[in-house]
Amino acid sequence: MVKSMSDDYQPKIIALVCNWCTYTAADLAGTSRLCYPSNIRMIRMMCTGMIDPKYILKAFLDGADGVFIGGCHPGDCHYINGNLKFKKRMAGIEAIISQFGFEEDRLRLRWIGASEGPEFQHNMTDFIQTIQNMGPSPAKGLMVL
């Protein structure tokens, strides 16, 4: 499928978030009726520590304009330190995606705790704004997948 660039650009964003903190924060944003743009597509992982770099690359290659990773604050990870393990891999992942031509800023890692519904909303709005400003991902209109 050849993807083409459309005029009214609606970024597509994949969020890989851990079940215990950021997913729970997203639920809390829901129960508190805190609205945010609808372009976020969230995937529930058990922990940020299980996020394989290839998932991120796959998202970009499939046309995501941004990838958001959300986990527990350091010290709060349900599995002790999965979040820190992921953080250690961040630099490597950024290097991989930029080799493929995706700007590092299209990938964002944030710690959002289970009680931080407003922070979740704020982070989503802010990331979408950033991606909106950056324009479409270079994958669009280029990649034949």
Add this chain to the structure above:
Amino acid sequence: MTTQNKPKIGVYICHCGMNIAPKVDVEEVARYIQELDHVTVARDYKFMCSNPGQDMIINDIKELGLNRVVVASCSPRMHEKTFRNAVRTAGLNPYYFQMANIREQVSWVTKDSQEATEKAKSMVAAAVARVFFHQPLDTREVTVAKSVLVIGGGIAGMQAALTSANAGYQVSLVEREPSIGGHMAKFDKTFPTLDCAACIMTPKMVDVLQHPGITLYTWSEVEKVEGFIGNFEVTVKKKPRYVDEKKCTGCGTCMQKCPTKKILSEFNEGLSFRTAIYTPFPQAVPNVPVIDATHCRVLGQNKKCGVCAKFCETKAIDFDQKPEFVTLKIGAIITATGFQAVNPTSLEQYGYGRFPEVYTSMEFERLNNATGPTSGKVLMKNGMVPKRVAIIHCVGSRDTRHKKYCSRVCCMYSMKFAHLLREKTGAEVWEFYIDIRSPGKLYEEFYNRVQEEGVRFIRGRVAEITDMVEDPGDEGRLTVIAESTLTRRTVRVPVDMVVLSVGLEPARGSEDIGRLLGLSRDGDGWFNELHAKLAPLATPINGIFLAGCCQGPKDIPDTVAQAMGAAGEAIALLAKGIVTTQAEISRIDPDLCSGCKSCIESCTYSAIRFDEARKVAVVNEALCMGCGSCAAACPSSAAGVKHFTDKQVMGEIEALLM
């Protein structure tokens, strides 16, 4: 098998009353999903979680032969269990199920109705794509050995052992010293009630000894721990006592006759001597001596002696005793290895080790103890009663160059000392403190009481303790120099005796115990609890719990409460009798594993071991928590978490970006 081969997916879109439906056009979503590959049926309904909603799923599975189910409704954190049960009721493996969260993450957070409908479509389609790759998973039930191992026989370990044994479980209590009792056995009085420690402690120690459910291993250490929750295999090493526990009557003749008498008593903090064959204190439990092999003439110096053996009427002395190893089958482990008091020698400004009249708080406990070296009279080395005593708080604590944390008990025990000194000696007592920390039941009241008793409090860190005196009349005394932060003046107080209220640090050897059990320790060396608020007694290793000071400094009331709690956790586990292993755990494909061991390094739970014969990593299903660190760390894609496989996650990603 066959049902699995050709996916037939049923999709159910919930209105959730008015919560999803008006915002999301559920009928439109159902129409859209109905057209997707492998979708046999897509329906919308008012309340999927209601009985008729669940029945709809169950009937469709039975009548239409569905083998995969997707429900688009609220958060899986809310109803995943409900729907999995429904799927199971219909005879399908509950893991052939996926939820799309179109309430919390769509209808409740999206303003525009059309956008919400589009987002819902995409999320339900992704759930369909994911469930396509789902596999049946099973949980396993493992039986639990009805026994508890308690490591450490201080007040925490004793209490945990008693509570567990009273519930009817077999307890093995391992204590490395010759007697149980820990620190509390060394105290005379305890704050804030000033009740007699021995009066509480001695009967408890005897209870532990005599309890039919408790096997006591003193002068013993845990050598090896294998296995997992419910099924630990523990090897205990009984160090040679050189005294046959079964024959010894505890008469004490050996100790009286032993000619090697000038060994510093550990129990009395070096303030008195003991013999080479000894019990640490007269009320020791068990009341069976050990021979200190280093100092014994026969064992340590190859000399002729054997006086103890000569006088022992029951022939209990056995110089040829060897270490003995006992293997135990254990269901749950309670770690209660406690603390040790910080040695203040390196804090040179306090003069500990240089000035004989500078004592640590543990030494003072013995000096003040009725069974101690001075029979409870607080005397200086020259036999005189001190006229003025300084007590210095927070020695080695709350100090970024030393222990940055508060020892939690030093304010209270310092004030206990002040009270006892006033009562016993009438001495003037000066307390040098940073802040008074008395947050406990009756603790602030105790502080007030001590103030009323005329104890002086100077707020400020002590700069130095010196033997240089300003007034020649004070010759031979020590001078405490401190900056009072309240008056902003330097105070110099000549005193006869100084007590250093030293901080607490993890017991020597905690690191080894941590390694044996797979427990992690915090920056200060205390064992990490699983969760500070929600699981304060559990550890990251299933089936291992914490009690007392090994988790962090605390007083006796908190220690006992924690010990009972830890025993409660252990009892709950044993009472159930089985543990159900989680289904979403890691799996390492032996055909893909290159044997690089990256996964073993990445595993927080010590749940992966290396099979030397096959040269591959193997997951222990009972220990794995399913965090997936190994999966992300594996360079050969051999490790993966069940229910979070690459295909499933990538299938979801792909569908979301269609």
